Amino acid sequence: MSGKARLILIHVLACAAFLSLPILLAPEGFGTFDLFRDNNTSRDLFGYLLTLLFFYLNYLLFIPRLYFARKYLLFFFIMLGCFALIVWLPNVVAPIRPPQRPGFGPGPPPGVLFHFAPDISHNLLRFCLAFFISMLLRTNDRWRQSQREKMSAELSFLRAQINPHFLFNTLNSIYALAIEKSDNAPEAVVRLSGMMRYITGEASRDFVPLEKELDYIRNYIELQQIRFGNTVRVEYVVEGGAQGKKISPLILIPFVENAFKYGVNPEENSDIRIAVRITEHSLALEVTNNKVHVRADREEASGLGIANTRDRLELLYPGKYALTIKEDEQQFFVLLTLHLA
Numbered sequence: 001m002s003g004k005a006r007l008i009l010i011h012v013l014a015c016a017a018f019l020s021l022p023i024l025l026a027p028e029g030f031g032t033f034d035l036f037r038d039n040n041t042s043r044d045l046f047g048y049l050l051t052l053l054f055f056y057l058n059y060l061l062f063i064p065r066l067y068f069a070r071k072y073l074l075f076f077f078i079m080l081g082c083f084a085l086i087v088w089l090p091n092v093v094a095p096i097r098p099p100q101r102p103g104f105g106p107g108p109p110p111g112v113l114f115h116f117a118p119d120i121s122h123n124l125l126r127f128c129l130a131f132f133i134s135m136l137l138r139t140n141d142r143w144r145q146s147q148r149e150k151m152s153a154e155l156s157f158l159r160a161q162i163n164p165h166f167l168f169n170t171l172n173s174i175y176a177l178a179i180e181k182s183d184n185a186p187e188a189v190v191r192l193s194g195m196m197r198y199i200t201g202e203a204s205r206d207f208v209p210l211e212k213e214l215d216y217i218r219n220y221i222e223l224q225q226i227r228f229g230n231t232v233r234v235e236y237v238v239e240g241g242a243q244g245k246k247i248s249p250l251i252l253i254p255f256v257e258n259a260f261k262y263g264v265n266p267e268e269n270s271d272i273r274i275a276v277r278i279t280e281h282s283l284a285l286e287v288t289n290n291k292v293h294v295r296a297d298r299e300e301a302s303g304l305g306i307a308n309t310r311d312r313l314e315l316l317y318p319g320k321y322a323l324t325i326k327e328d329e330q331q332f333f334v335l336l337t338l339h340l341a
Contacts (some may be wrong), residue, residue, distance in 0.1 A: 019048055047090040051126045054082050059134040067135075068142065079131070087123045167196070173227045184226040191223045203249045206316065210242040210283070210340070213249060214276065217256055221274070224260045231266035240278030245340045247283065248316045252276075254309045255287045255334045263289025263332065278340075287334040291327070 066075040174192060177185040198216045202208045221236055256274055264270045268290070275286040313321050320339035327333065 015052055018052060019045065021048065043090040047086060047123060047126070050086045050089060051123075051130050054086060054127070055130040055134050057082075058131060059138050063135060063138045083124070083127050086127055087120060167199075173223060176227055182226075188223055188226050191219050191226075195219050195223075199250070205249060207246040208249045210245040210247045210278070213247050213252060214238060214242055216250075217253055217274075217276075220253060220256060224264075228260075228264055228266070228270075232260075232264045232270040232272060235271075235273045235275075237274070238276045238278070240276075242278055245278070245283075247338065247340060248312065251309060251312060251316070251338075252285050252336070254306055255285060255336065258306060258334075259287050259289040259332070262294055263292060265292035265294060268292040281340055283338045283340055285334070285336045285338075289332050291330060291332055 062075060062078060066072075066078065171192075174185065174188050177188055195216060198212060202212060218236065221234055225232070225234060259272045259274070263272050270292055271290050273286070273288045275284075277284045277286075310323070313323065317338060322335075322337045324335040325333070
């Protein structure tokens with residue numbers, strides 16, 4: 001069942017339960033209830049129905065159109081009018097029949113005129129509950145909407161940082177091939193074009209098919225292998241099926257990129273191991289690289305990719321990820337676990 005269908009079902013069940021209260025609480029009992037003979041219960045049922053109607057009008061119309069628009073005076077008078085209708089209309093539909101006492105005529109006996117007065121306290125309680133619950137729900141919806149808009153703005157800012165970051169690093173790799181006049185330069189350009197198509201076509205989305213993200217990582221690794229040749233040994237393993245699973249785009253590549261950035265030196269033992277393990281509901285990425293001496297420029301040393309990825313993980317996977325980064329004298333190790341969409 002979809003989230004929208006589930007919400008509709010909850011509302012229908014809640015309305016049915018609310019409207020059943022005057023019938024279940026009828027003085028004569030549920031079994032003897034007669035809508036056409038029992039005026040008191042009929043009046044209560046109509047009052048409950050009006051209260052329910054007020055709840056949805058207030059939630060869907062009055063609060064967003066008047067209260068949030070700061071038309072407080074008009075909102076106040078409409079609330080008073082709604083309360084007056086909830087108190088008065090049930091007594092028009094089902095008039096109160098006061099009890100008769102021996103010795104009196106057909107009219108109400110002295111001392112029982114109060115029976116004609118609406119039960120204001122009972123209606124006031126229902127009205128206040130409907131008012132405050134609708135106000136609470138609508139305010140909560142507005143807060144959640146503002147949080148979604150804030151998160152969307154933050155993600156747009158982070159994505160604006162991602163694209164140039166990956167482009168500059170990959171262009172540096174192809175530039176190195178061009179300097180060496182390598183025959184692999186044309187193939188590297190083709191792989192770069194495929195990577196850029198993914199970035200421009202998919203990176204703007206919140207989630208993409210996992211297969212495309214893994215293909216992007218594979219293209220990046222092969223591009224770096226073209227650049228470094230036999231000076232780096234790379235092991236890339238994918239375990240489990242990616243079909244039907246989704247992931248936030250470019251959420252894994254910064255850890256792979258850092259392994260090549262800080263773990264490759266032609267004069268040292270440069271081993272990189274990348275393992276992706278996929279289960280039914282989760283993904284684990286392990287990246288291990290040897291520590292080598294590298295000369296990183298100021299942009300690379302800033303660690304923009306990792307810092308950016310941490311922020312995106314907090315926004316897109318709150319409470320649904322675990323990131324462990326360890327290092328010793330020989331190796332640098334990263335383990336990222338995600339709950340997949």
